[in-house]
Amino acid sequence: MTVRRLANAGGLIVLLVLPAGLSTYGIHIANLVLIFVMLAVGLSIVLGHAGQVNLAQAAFFGMGAYASAVLTLKVGLPYWGAFPLSIVAAGVLGLLVGLPSLRVQSHYLGIVTLGLAIAFSAVLVNASFTGQAIGLPGLPVPPFFGIDLSDEYNYYYVLLVIAGVLFVLARLMMRTQLGRRFQALRDDSLAAAHAGVEVPIYRLVAFVIAASYAGVAGALYAGLIQYVSPDTFNLGIMFLLLAMVIVGGRDNLYGAALGAAVLLVLRQQFDNLQQYQQVAYGLVIVAMVVVAPEGLAGLVRSGWRRVGAALPALRTGSADAERVLDDADVHGLAVDDAALAAPPPSRSDERGPTGSALEVEGVTKRFGGVKALDGVAMSVRAGAIHGIVGPNGSGKTTLFNIATGVYGPTSGVITSFGARVSGRPAHRVCRLGLARTFQALRLFRSMTVRENVMVALDRSRPAGMWRYVLAPWTFGARERELRRRADELLGRFALRAIADFKATNLPYGQQRLVEIARAMASEPRVLLLDEPAAGLSSAEMDDLQQLISRIRDSGVTVALIEHNMGVVMSLCDRVTVLANGCVLVEGTPSEVTRDPAVIESYLGDAKALEPDPSPA
Ligand code: ADP
Ligand code: MG
Numbered sequence: 001m002t003v004r005r006l007a008n009a010g011g012l013i014v015l016l017v018l019p020a021g022l023s024t025y026g027i028h029i030a031n032l033v034l035i036f037v038m039l040a041v042g043l044s045i046v047l048g049h050a051g052q053v054n055l056a057q058a059a060f061f062g063m064g065a066y067a068s069a070v071l072t073l074k075v076g077l078p079y080w081g082a083f084p085l086s087i088v089a090a091g092v093l094g095l096l097v098g099l100p101s102l103r104v105q106s107h108y109l110g111i112v113t114l115g116l117a118i119a120f121s122a123v124l125v126n127a128s129f130t131g132q133a134i135g136l137p138g139l140p141v142p143p144f145f146g147i148d149l150s151d152e153y154n155y156y157y158v159l160l161v162i163a164g165v166l167f168v169l170a171r172l173m174m175r176t177q178l179g180r181r182f183q184a185l186r187d188d189s190l191a192a193a194h195a196g197v198e199v200p201i202y203r204l205v206a207f208v209i210a211a212s213y214a215g216v217a218g219a220l221y222a223g224l225i226q227y228v229s230p231d232t233f234n235l236g237i238m239f240l241l242l243a244m245v246i247v248g249g250r251d252n253l254y255g256a257a258l259g260a261a262v263l264l265v266l267r268q269q270f271d272n273l274q275q276y277q278q279v280a281y282g283l284v285i286v287a288m289v290v291v292a293p294e295g296l297a298g299l300v301r302s303g304w305r306r307v308g309a310a311l312p313a314l315r316t317g318s319a320d321a322e323r324v325l326d327d328a329d330v331h332g333l334a335v336d337d338a339a340l341a342a343p344p345p346s347r348s349d350e351r352g353p354t355g356s357a358l359e360v361e362g363v364t365k366r367f368g369g370v371k372a373l374d375g376v377a378m379s380v381r382a383g384a385i386h387g388i389v390g391p392n393g394s395g396k397t398t399l400f401n402i403a404t405g406v407y408g409p410t411s412g413v414i415t416s417f418g419a420r421v422s423g424r425p426a427h428r429v430c431r432l433g434l435a436r437t438f439q440a441l442r443l444f445r446s447m448t449v450r451e452n453v454m455v456a457l458d459r460s461r462p463a464g465m466w467r468y469v470l471a472p473w474t475f476g477a478r479e480r481e482l483r484r485r486a487d488e489l490l491g492r493f494a495l496r497a498i499a500d501f502k503a504t505n506l507p508y509g510q511q512r513l514v515e516i517a518r519a520m521a522s523e524p525r526v527l528l529l530d531e532p533a534a535g536l537s538s539a540e541m542d543d544l545q546q547l548i549s550r551i552r553d554s555g556v557t558v559a560l561i562e563h564n565m566g567v568v569m570s571l572c573d574r575v576t577v578l579a580n581g582c583v584l585v586e587g588t589p590s591e592v593t594r595d596p597a598v599i600e601s602y603l604g605d606a607k608a609l610e611p612d613p614s615p616a
Contacts, residue, residue: 015160019153027152029268031224033261034159035217040244040260041170041253042213047242048251049174050206051186053110056097057241059117060211062124062233063090064218069136069228070129079142079223086222087215093120094211101203105189117238124230135229142223155224162220166213170253173209173468176475177458177482182206183251184444184455191442193426194404194435195456196522200425205465236278240267243281247288249295251446258296355417357382357526357557358403363412363422365398365581372398374581375412380526380574382417385548385558387568387589390578391601396561397439399578400528404436405429416526430456435524437515439531439561443503449514450499453486456521486521493517493547509540516547526557533564545571565593 019027039061046054067089071082100112124130131137141150142158149155173179184192185199193199222228240263248259263281270277292299358380365373373395380386388396401407403414405426414422421429435456444452460478467474490496493513498506503514512532519527529548533541541564548571552558562568568575568589575592577584585595592598 019156024152027156029265031152031156031159033264034156034163035221035224036241036244036260036264037163037257038166038213038217038220039241040248040256041167042210042217043241043245044248044251044253044256045170045174045182045213046206046210047245048249048256049179049186050182050203052098052101052203052206053106053113054097054207054210055110055114055238055242056093056117056120057210057214058233058235058238059097059120060090060094060214061218061221061237062120062228062230063093063211064215065222065228065233066124066130066136066218067215068219068222069139072140073136073138074129079140083219086219087212090215090218091208091212094207094209094214095204097211098204098207101207102200114238118235121230121234124233130230131228133230135227135232137227139222139226139228141226149223152224159220159224162216166216167253167257169468169472170213172472172475174251174253176479177460178202178205178465178468180447180451180455180458183447183451187444187446188442190406190426191438191444192455194430195518196427196430196459197455198427198462201462205462239278239281240264243285246285247295249297252295252297254300255295255297258300262296355382356380357384357416358386358559359415360399360403361413361415363399363402363414364410365395365402365407366410371581373402373409376578376581376583378576378583378586380557380559382525382557383552383555384573385552385560385571387572387575388559388561388578389563389565389568389575389592390584394578395581396578397530398581400436400530400559400561403429403528404434430522430524433523433525434528435519435522435526436528437512437519437530437532439534441508441511441515443511443515443518445502445504447503448500449495449503449506449517450483450486450490452503452514452518453489453521454482456518457482457485457489489517489521493520509536512536512544513547516551520551520556524556526559527551528559528561530561531563532560533562533567541567569593 018030022030039057042060043054043057046052046057064086067086068079068082071077071085072079075082077085097113097116100116101109104112124135125133141148143149144154144158147154149158174182181192181197181202184195184197185202189199221232244259244263245256246259247255247263248257249255263284266280266284267277270280288295294301356379358378360376360378363373363376364371376395376399388399390396402409402422403416405421405424405428408423412422413420416432416434419432421432421434424432444455447455487496487499490499493516495510495514495517498510503511506514512535516527516529516532532548533544536544545567548558548560560568560572562571572589574586575589576586577592577595577598579601584601585592585598587595
């Protein structure tokens, strides 16, 4: 940590004295680098951290520059008066370009954002107020307390301070709740929504932040060059920006800044090779993706690790984490009774577990010609463990999916303690007190066990984001509090020792447990478990049964989809048997297993008892 501080301080000193060693051409390049650092950091936030394919960053850049030009030249605003408005203009464009992300993702989103960026370029070239193909020359030099900013050596320091502030702000955002939510929705947007993350809002926020960063860069670029023209903000620049972020290492902000510097300087070197420039970038990107998929940031990290190995005194935290891996029992669930003696947190005690925790009323769900559910009615009593069994394809998972907002019912309604949950978005259902696990594991794969849990523990609303701008110092205490609560929860699940591991590097049984811990972190009143015992060893299965009954004892109602009749018999208070999307019978476990219809359609069929391999 101290070594990192030293490196930061050293880097800062170099940046401060750098102009002294640069020619007038060199300082111009340095200024462009700083502008591209802002652009690349913004792109890294939306693309690398939030996983939203944004191919319109160059258009946002152009929006900032053109807004500044139009507002100063045509409207007559002073440069610094136009400055915040230019950022807002870019942010609004970001919001509009981000809207398709609510419907499409990945390469489809890339195509849509690219299309919108091209439309934006077309406007610049054709509209008369943007100067058409010629652009707008003769922009004012930004005034600055009597300091002459037409001198690029002076402009450098203005850019350095602003780029520095934006970089530090980006680091803060990406290392705390906002970044965690971005990462969660990038890793698995469905699981993020079920952990309470307002996925649509955060997708848009990612676009707006990236566009605002580009807006700052654009306005400062207009002040630097004093001329805007449409071909500055073309696809070539977009490709360069993309290369900067990929070469730098996608979700690493230092990497993005480094990538911006390296590629821009390289570009100047290749400047006399105009026609081969794009080919050269292409080759650099291909080489990076093949040789160093984690980019420059990854190279620096592994180089640093090698230095650390050679100099034991410099060893940092990551080495400690590896040591814990050796100590911890990573095989088996290892849920010890003492750790579980304290009940997992729940807020059900507030109202007391009475009434109907889950009331399913005539729910039908069609998928095209398939009727996955056909008029299902059932009731889960508060405080119970309610089993749901039935052959593969009988509609069990679909029932959970409708209860938790994966999709709406074709008809019918599901309520929980009187509140309608069906037909609501997943994050709302989570806040109404329903949490779930998935038939196929859905952990946030790039995150540690602790971070997985922290996503669900964090109940702050999107509106609280103003703090990043107006009260950034409050995040330290908030993060410490969240970490403390996460560690406490993990302690109850005997996962404390492996809190720093990447969740997806754990053995299967423990991943299941992490998923249950994450579900409990959102403090549900009702927990829906979709085949939690599938794939567990018999020892793990025993631990799981204890865990589930303790969760129930803490006041949380449990609905449990399970194939293993032994587990169902010993755990469940009541059981609903589904067959072909209909309720076959409901009753106590012993009633159900004696029912002739059940024996015929389900229990008699040995194959039906095998775990269902289809995903959630
Ligand atoms: P179970 O969990 O009991 O094995 P599911 O609820 O997964 O059953 O599936 C019930 C039926 O609905 C199956 O025929 C399945 O193919 C169909 N089904 C489930 N989800 C979808 C979907 N998203 N699209 C189309 N069909 C689906
Ligand atoms: Mg299923």
